[in-house]
Each structure stands twice: as structure tokens, then as C-alpha cells.
Amino acid sequence: xxxxxxxxxxxxxxxxxxxxxxxxxxxxxxxxxxxxxxxxxxxxxxxxxxxxxxxxxxxxxxxxxxxxxxxxxxxxxxxxxxxxxxxxxxxxxxxxxxxxxxxxxxxxxxxxxxxxxxxxxxxxxxxxxxxxxxxxxxxxxxxxxxxxxxxxxxxxxxxxxxxxxxxxxxxxxxxxxxxxxxxxxxxxxxxxxxxxxxxxxxxxxxxxxxxxxxxxxxxxxxxxxxxxxxxxxxxxxxxxxxxxxxxxxxxxxxxxxxxxxxxxxxxxxxxxxxxxxxxxxxxxxxxxxxxxxxxxxxxxxxxxxxxxxxxxxxxxxxxxxxxxxxxxxxxxxxxxxxxxxxxxxxxxxxxxxxxxxxxxxxxxxxxxxxxxxxxxxxxxxxxxxxxxxxxxxxxxxxxxxxxxxxxxxxxxxxxxxxxxxxxxxxxxxxxxxxxxxxxxxxxxxxxx
Amino acid sequence: xxxxxxxxxxxxxxxxxxxxxxxxxxxxxxxxxxxxxxxxxxxxxxxxxxxxxxxxxxxxxxxxxxxxxxxxxxxxxxxxxxxxxxxxxxxxxxxxxxxxxxxxxxxxxxxxxxxxxxxxxxxxxxxxxxxxxxxxxxxxxxxxxxxxxxxxxxxxxxxxxxxxxxxxxxxxxxxxxxxxxxxxxxxxxxxxxxxxxxxxxxxxxxxxxxxxxxxxxxxxxxxxxxxxxxxxxxxxxxxxxxxxxxxxxxxxxxxxxxxxxxxxxxxxxxxxxxxxxxxxxxxxxxxxxxxxxxxxxxxxxxxxxxxxxxxxxxxxxxxxxxxxxxxxxxxxxxxxxxxx
Numbered sequence: 001x002x003x004x005x006x007x008x009x010x011x012x013x014x015x016x017x018x019x020x021x022x023x024x025x026x027x028x029x030x031x032x033x034x035x036x037x038x039x040x041x042x043x044x045x046x047x048x049x050x051x052x053x054x055x056x057x058x059x060x061x062x063x064x065x066x067x068x069x070x071x072x073x074x075x076x077x078x079x080x081x082x083x084x085x086x087x088x089x090x091x092x093x094x095x096x097x098x099x100x101x102x103x104x105x106x107x108x109x110x111x112x113x114x115x116x117x118x119x120x121x122x123x124x125x126x127x128x129x130x131x132x133x134x135x136x137x138x139x140x141x142x143x144x145x146x147x148x149x150x151x152x153x154x155x156x157x158x159x160x161x162x163x164x165x166x167x168x169x170x171x172x173x174x175x176x177x178x179x180x181x182x183x184x185x186x187x188x189x190x191x192x193x194x195x196x197x198x199x200x201x202x203x204x205x206x207x208x209x210x211x212x213x214x215x216x217x218x219x220x221x222x223x224x225x226x227x228x229x230x231x232x233x234x235x236x237x238x239x240x241x242x243x244x245x246x247x248x249x250x251x252x253x254x255x256x257x258x259x260x261x262x263x264x265x266x267x268x269x270x271x272x273x274x275x276x277x278x279x280x281x282x283x284x285x286x287x288x289x290x291x292x293x294x295x296x297x298x299x300x301x302x303x304x305x306x307x308x309x310x311x312x313x314x315x316x317x318x319x320x321x322x323x324x325x326x327x328x329x330x331x332x333x334x335x336x337x338x339x340x341x342x343x344x345x346x347x348x349x350x351x352x353x354x355x356x357x358x359x360x361x362x363x364x365x366x367x368x369x370x371x372x373x374x375x376x377x378x379x380x381x382x383x384x385x386x387x388x389x390x391x392x393x394x395x396x397x398x399x400x401x402x403x404x405x406x407x408x409x410x411x412x413x414x415x416x417x418x419x420x421x422x423x424x425x426x427x428x429x430x431x432x433x434x435x436x437x438x439x440x441x442x443x444x445x446x447x448x
Numbered sequence: 449x450x451x452x453x454x455x456x457x458x459x460x461x462x463x464x465x466x467x468x469x470x471x472x473x474x475x476x477x478x479x480x481x482x483x484x485x486x487x488x489x490x491x492x493x494x495x496x497x498x499x500x501x502x503x504x505x506x507x508x509x510x511x512x513x514x515x516x517x518x519x520x521x522x523x524x525x526x527x528x529x530x531x532x533x534x535x536x537x538x539x540x541x542x543x544x545x546x547x548x549x550x551x552x553x554x555x556x557x558x559x560x561x562x563x564x565x566x567x568x569x570x571x572x573x574x575x576x577x578x579x580x581x582x583x584x585x586x587x588x589x590x591x592x593x594x595x596x597x598x599x600x601x602x603x604x605x606x607x608x609x610x611x612x613x614x615x616x617x618x619x620x621x622x623x624x625x626x627x628x629x630x631x632x633x634x635x636x637x638x639x640x641x642x643x644x645x646x647x648x649x650x651x652x653x654x655x656x657x658x659x660x661x662x663x664x665x666x667x668x669x670x671x672x673x674x675x676x677x678x679x680x681x682x683x684x685x686x687x688x689x690x691x692x693x694x695x696x697x698x699x700x701x702x703x704x705x706x707x708x709x710x711x712x713x714x715x716x717x718x719x720x721x722x723x724x725x726x727x728x729x730x731x732x733x734x735x736x737x738x739x740x741x742x743x744x745x746x747x748x749x750x751x752x753x754x755x756x757x758x759x760x761x762x763x764x765x766x767x768x769x770x771x772x773x774x775x776x777x778x779x780x781x782x783x784x785x786x787x788x
Contacts, residue, residue, distance in 0.1 A: 059550075060550065063503075063546060063547065063549075063550040064547070064550075066503055066506070066546055067542070067543045067546035067547050068543070069510075070506070070509070070510060070539065070542055070543075071539050071543070073510055073513050073514065073517075074513070074528060074535055074538075074539055076517065076524075076528075077513075077517065077524045077525055077527070077528025077529060077535075078528045078529055078532050078535050078536070079529070081525035081526065081528065081529035082525070084517065084521055084524055084525040084528075085521050085522060085525045087521075088517055088518065088521020088522075088524065088525070088747060089518075089521065089747040089748050089751045090751075091517070091518075092514070092515075092517045092518020092519065092521060092747060092751065092755070093518055093751060093754050093755055093758065095514035095517055095518060096511065096514045096515045096517075096518040096519075096755055096758060096759075097758050097762070098514065099507065099510050099511030099514040099515070100511060100758055100759065100762030100763065100765075100766060101758075101762050101765075103507045103510055103511065104504065104507050104511070104765075104766045104769060104770070105765075105769065107503045107504040107506075107507050108504040108507075108769045108770060108773045109769070109773070110503060110504075111500035111501060111503070111504065111773050111776075111777065112500075112773065112776060114500070114786060115499060115500045115777070115786050115787070116500075116776060116777075117786060118784065119776050119777065120776055159748075163595060164595070166521075168747075168748045168750070168751070169748065169750055169751050169754065170750075172754050398525075398529035398532070399529070399597045400529050400530050400532070400597050400598040400599065401529055401532045405532050405533060405602075408533070408536075409532075409533075409536040412536060412540060416540060416543060416544075420543075420547060423547070423551060427551065427554055430554070
């Protein structure tokens with residue numbers, strides 16, 4: 001297999017696996033702040049128990065995020081060294097800022113969060129919780145800055161040419177606030193909040209079904225329902241903002257999202273469909289003029305189509321079309337679930353409808369799938385560029401690495417990550433089965 | 449040596465990696481010695497001695513790597529792609545180290561714990577060793593072509609000098625880790641580990657002496673800057689004094705001061721390395737003209753400037769929270785319900 005494909009598979013696989021964890025830790029950070037804050041304010045023991053339980057779960061998720069995250073930083077250099085030489089001057093500042101401002105904060109105060117219960121005053125513990133949650137949100141900023149710059153590069157100029165060309169920074173704030181950054185960071189945050197909210201909902205629903213830790217489950221659910229509803233509706237808003245920016249800045253990607261080929265014509269929106277890339281047409285159920293309307297509030301506005309780009313400058317259309325549509329479908333489903341959850345929670349029916357509780361138990365998978373598909377659409381939709389319009393993915397590879405080496409590392413990562421996934425699910429399940437109260441007793445037993 | 453931005457960033461990247469070596473160095477050392485204890489409580493105590501801090505310590509590597517990427521992209525790109533297999537092994541080791549700490553005590557099964565104990569120890573030794581091998585290669589020089597691409601092989605990186613530096617690094621971390629555990633434990637366990645401190649010091653001094661001889665004989669360019677500016681000879685002398693001071697402090701039961709001495713030894717060792725390397729970041733061997741220096745491998749002056757602002761604002765904060773975390777978790781380690 002060729003080096004480019006292997007390196008892309010490895011990057012995609014390792015980032016996809018890594019991204020199972022950060023959204024949960026970002027979102028759970030918010031939950032912990034709310035729970036512990038409520039405890040300090042009301043002195044209600046229930047919130048204390050909730051905080052302690054979710055802190056433990058947070059710790060496990062965070063550890064996996066750290067272990068798989070360092071792989072990402074290394075991989076720019078190991079597999080994409082030409083790209084690293086090209087972007088280092090621009091991209092490096094964001095990575096360094098992430099390390100200095102966010103990672104130290106997050107991982108340092110995590111220690112207090114996990115191990116500091118008896119070592120510091122409750123108020124100090126709460127401050128640590130806030131700092132960890134803030135650190136988690138803040139680190140996402142720098143990663144999304146770097147990635148958004150790759151999508152919509154601004155604030156730089158190109159120095160040198162050919163093999164030695166590289167992007168150099170002109171204006172730091174223009175790099176940070178590149179055109180797609182704000183839309184994308186808010187989209188990422190809402191995805192993270194959804195991931196955590198449906199995770200908490202899932203665990204709580206499970207307890208209710210098993211009639212275990214009922215009070216705990218209802219308390220956790222109360223917070224989760226509110227956040228799920230807010231984040232799911234806001235996800236539609238930020239998603240729309242993101243798509244409108246893509247229309248403006250990366251027309252080839254938008255055209256691929258909707259399988260829109262005509263050079264310049266009003267475009268509809270497919271509910272589902274199939275792109276026939278050979279014949280350059282898309283078959284499916286379409287709302288005519290809807291895409292034009294969403295971008296410009298006018299069904300007649302022409303949208304640039306794929307035919308405006310030479311075939312070598314187009315992303316793989318059907319793949320992007322399908323992943324994007326699946327993401328949107330999941331987004332809609334999550335809104336529906338969040339609304340049903342909120343209504344039935346308020347009326348008190350939620351706790352009695354067993355099948356609905358089962359739906360919530362499994363709903364945890366949906367935001368995870370949505371987040372993965374969203375990133376997949378964004379990144380594959382940027383192809384064939386690694387830095388949009390400036391550097392092709394095929395030009396970004398490491399010159400001193402050959403495909404046999406990448407095959408070895410890819411096999412290694414696959415085996416290790418499978419092991420990690422199995423262990424993670426096993427330990428997580430165990431924590432959940434033990435529950436908040438029993439867990440404390442189990443710990444006591446282990447110590448003896 | 450003039451203090452332009454490039455030199456400042458050479459020093460700052462050096463400071464970050466030194467911070468990593470001092471902090472995660474003892475974690476890796478503790479891990480490397482882990483299997484020498486045989487009962488479960490002792491092993492848990494040892495893991496929990498680094499429990500609250502190892503994760504923050506690893507961030508120094510992440511930030512050091514980020515700073516290297518930002519300040520000297522050519523060095524980051526050349527070394528990470530050139531050392532591909534070694535980097536992959538290091539990642540595997542770091543992943544196993546991290547999850548071993550997290551998973552080990554979550555199940556009472558003996559087999560489960562043994563598996564993670566062995567993983568923890570092997571991964572810690574391997575991490576230290578690979579870091580050392582990389583340093584050895586950077587000093588020895590690696591084959592680079594005119595466009596700074598590595599043109600050697602993985603096997604070629606495993607020459608005796610690099611392997612020697614690898615072993616020396618493991619020895620250094622073991623010594624440093626043993627002293628840290630002495631500081632964090634009490635009673636029988638502490639007594640046992642006191643014995644290790646002496647052994648690890650002897651092991652390290654032997655490795656260090658051999659490495660120094662090998663460096664003077666086979667890598668003479670590494671002594672060039674100190675030869676030219678004799679006053680810098682004070683750095684290796686201070687390093688020796690710091691190492692010599694460790695057994696003295698241990699003997700008097702002043703564990704914290706012994707640990708500080710050990711930190712100083714690590715820092716001075718890396719300072720010697722930095723002085724010897726400057727202005728080179730990676731030597732090219734055989735084509736010395738292709739070496740990467742602070743000038744031909746750096747980002748633009750503008751980026752270096754922006755990063756300096758980030759560092760000036762950020763680093764005092766980092767030092768403030770690192771010290772407050774260490775302050776909160778000061779004293780002897782005890783197992784509680786939150787422990788690993």
C-alpha cells in the first residue's frame with residue numbers, strides 16, 4: 001500500500017480513537033463544576049456523592065485521553081515531517097500555547113481533583129475542579145485554532161518556493177481568529193457537551209432500570225437533561241454557522257457535503273442519497289433550493305458546485321456526502337431525544353417508561369458517532385489539501401519514512417488500541433456496576 | 449554566544465526538556481525499579497508516590513515537543529521522522545506506562561496486577577533508554593542530506609555510543625527515582641530503598657564515567673566549547689559535586705536535600721550537554737555541513753518573538769501551579785480510598 005494512504009489511515013485511526021475521550025472530559029468537566037458547586041452551595045450530600053462518582057469516571061477517561069493524545073503530537077513529526085516544516089512557523093505557536101496555558105493547568109489540578117479530597121479545603125477543591133474544566137475547554141481552543149488554520153489559512157505569508165517553501169506568521173491574532181475558528185470551536189464544544197450529557201443520561205437511565213442508586217440517578221439526570229437539550233439545540237445553530245462558513249471559504253467541501261455538481265446553480269439539500277462520482281450526479285430525496293436558502297436565505301442563490309474544480313482538486317465525494325449526512329441525521333435525532341427527555345423528565349413519566357430508559361442507555365453512542373463523523377467530514381472534505389489551497393496531503397509526508405515502517409506502527413497501534421478499548425469499557429462498566437455508594441465500600445475492602 | 453532570539457529559544461527548549469528530565473525522570477526511575485519490590489502494598493505505595501504528579505510531569509515532554517515544533521520546526525521534523533521506529537516504541541512505552549498506573553490496582557487479580565507491574569517497569573526502562581539513545585545520536589551525529597532529511601537506517605541509530613548513552617540515562621533516572629521514593633516513603637520500605645540509592649549511584653557513576661571517556665575519545669567535538677571557554681568547565685565540576693553530595697545527604701537522613709542534589713545533577717548534566725551542542729541542535733555525520741543549528745533550523749524571528757511573549761506570561765504560571773501541586777502533595781505517601 002502506498003505511504004500516503006497508510007499514513008492517513010494511521011492518523012485517522014489514532015485521532016479517531018483519541019477523540020473518544022476529550023469530548024467526554026470537556027463535557028464532564030462542566031458537569032463536575034455544576035455538581036460540586038451545587039454541593040458547596042446547598043451542602044446536600046447527594047451532590048457530594050455525585051461529584052465523587054463522576055470524578056472517578058472522569059479520571060479514567062482523562063488517563064486514556066492523555067495516553068492517546070501524546071501520539072498525536074508526535075505524529076506530525078514522525079509521519080508528516082514535510083507538512084511540519086511547512087506549517088511549523090504558524091502552527092507551532094498554537095501548540096506551544098496549548099502546552100503552556102492549558103495542559104499544565106489541566107493535568108496539574110487534576111491531581112487535586114482526584115487525590116486531594118482530604119488534602120485541601122472543599123473550596124480549594126472546587127477551584128481545582130473549575131481550573132481542570134477550564135483547562136479542558138481551553139486546550140480545545142488551541143487544537144481547533146491549528147486545525148481551523150489548516151482549513152482556512154489566514155495571517156501568514158509563504159516564504160521560499162518549491163521544496164523549501166513554508167508558511168510564516170504575519171499576524172498572530174489573524175491566525176487565531178481565522179475565518180472558520182469561532183464556528184468550529186463552538187461546534188466542537190457543543191459536541192463535547194452532548195457527549196457528556198448523553199453519557200450521564202445513559203448511566204443514570206441504567207440505574208433507574210436496575211432500580212439502583214435511584215436518588216443519585218435522578219439527580220444526575222436532572223443536570224444531564226438540561227445540558228443535553230441546550231447543547232443539542234445549540235449544535236444545530238453552530239452547525240449551521242459552520243456550514244455557512246464552509247460555503248464561503250471551502251466551496252469544494254460544501255459541494256461534496258451535498259453532492260452538488262453544477263458549476264453554479266441553486267442547490268437543494270438531500271435528506272439521503274448516493275453520489276455517482278463517475279457520472280457526476282447525485283440521486284436521492286432532495287428539498288429543492290434548501291441549501292441555497294440555508295446559506296443565503298434565498299432558494300435561488302447559486303452555489304458553486306464540484307464541476308467548478310478540476311477532478312484533482314475534489315475530495316472523495318460520496319464518502320464525505322454520507323458521513324456528513326449521517327452526522328446531520330444523528331444531530332437531529334439527538335435533538336428529538338433531548339426534547340423527549342426533557343418533557344418526560346418534567347412530567348415524571350421518564351422514570352416509568354422502561355423502553356425509553358433503554359433508548360437513553362444506548363443513546364450514549366450517538367454523540368460519539370456524531371463527533372467522529374463530523375471530524376471525518378471536515379478532514380476528508382478538505383482533501384486533497386492538507387493545508388487548504390496551500391499544501392497537498394501527498395506533499396506533506398515524511399521523506400525518510402517508508403511504508404513498511406508505517407505498516408509496523410499501524411499494526412502496533414491497532415493492537416494496543418484494541419486492548420485499551422476493551423480494558424476501558426471493562427473498567428468503566430465495572431465502575432458503573434459498582435455505582436457511587438458500593439464503590440466506596442469496595443475501595444475500603446481493597447485496601448484491607 | 450550572543451543572546452539573540454534563537455539562542456534564547458535554544459535555552460528555553462533546553463529548560464523544558466530539563467524540566468521533563470527532572471520531573472518525569474524520577475517517575476521513569478521509580479517505574480524502572482518497580483519490580484524490585486515484591487509485596488503488593490509496597491508496589492502500590494511506590495506507584496502512589498508518583499500518583500498525583502506523573503501526569504503533570506509528562507506535560508513537560510508534550511510542551512517541550514510543542515516548543516521544539518514551534519521554535520525549530522526543522523529539528524522537530526528531522527528528528528521525529530528520522531527516528532521513526534524509535535519514536536513509535538517510545539509512544540508505545542509511554543502509553544503502557546500511563547495505563548499501567550491507571551489500571552493496575554483496579555482489579556485484585558494477581559495475574560492482572562503482575563501484567564501491569566511488568567508493563568509499568570518495562571515501559572519505564574524502555575522510555576528512559578530510548579530518550580538516551582536519541583540524545584546519543586544527536587551528539588554522535590546522524591546522516592543528513594542537504595535538505596535536512598535523515599538518510600540513515602533504524603539499525604544505524606543503534607550504535608554502541610548511542611546504546612551507552614541510553615543505559616546511562618536509565619541509570620540516571622533510577623538513581624533519581626530511588627531518591628524520590630526514599631523521600632516519599634517511611635519505615636521498612638524506606639530502609640530497603642535506601643540500599644537501592646547506593647547501588648543506583650554506583651551504577652550511574654560507572655555509566656557516567658564510561659560515557660564521558662567514550663565522548664572524549666570518540667566524539668571530541670562535544671568537548672569543543674568547554675575546551676575553548678575553560679570557565680565553563682565549572683558546569684561539569686558542579687555536576688560531579690551535586691552527585692557526590694547525594695550519599696552525604698542520604699547518610700544524614702536529609703532526604704529532601706538529597707533529592708534537590710539529584711535534581712541539580714540532572715539539570716547540570718543536561719546543561720553540559722547543551723553547552724557542548726550549541727549552536728548545533730542535531731549534528732550531521734558524516735556531512736557536518738548539513739547539521740541543524742539554531743539559525744538554519746528555526747522559525748522566523750516573528751514567531752520566536754510571539755512565543756517568547758507566550759513563555760514569559762505562561763511559564764511563571766506553570767511554575768506557580770507545579771509548585772503548589774507539589775506542596776499540596778508533600779510528605780510521605782499514604783494509601784487511601786482515592787489511591788491507585
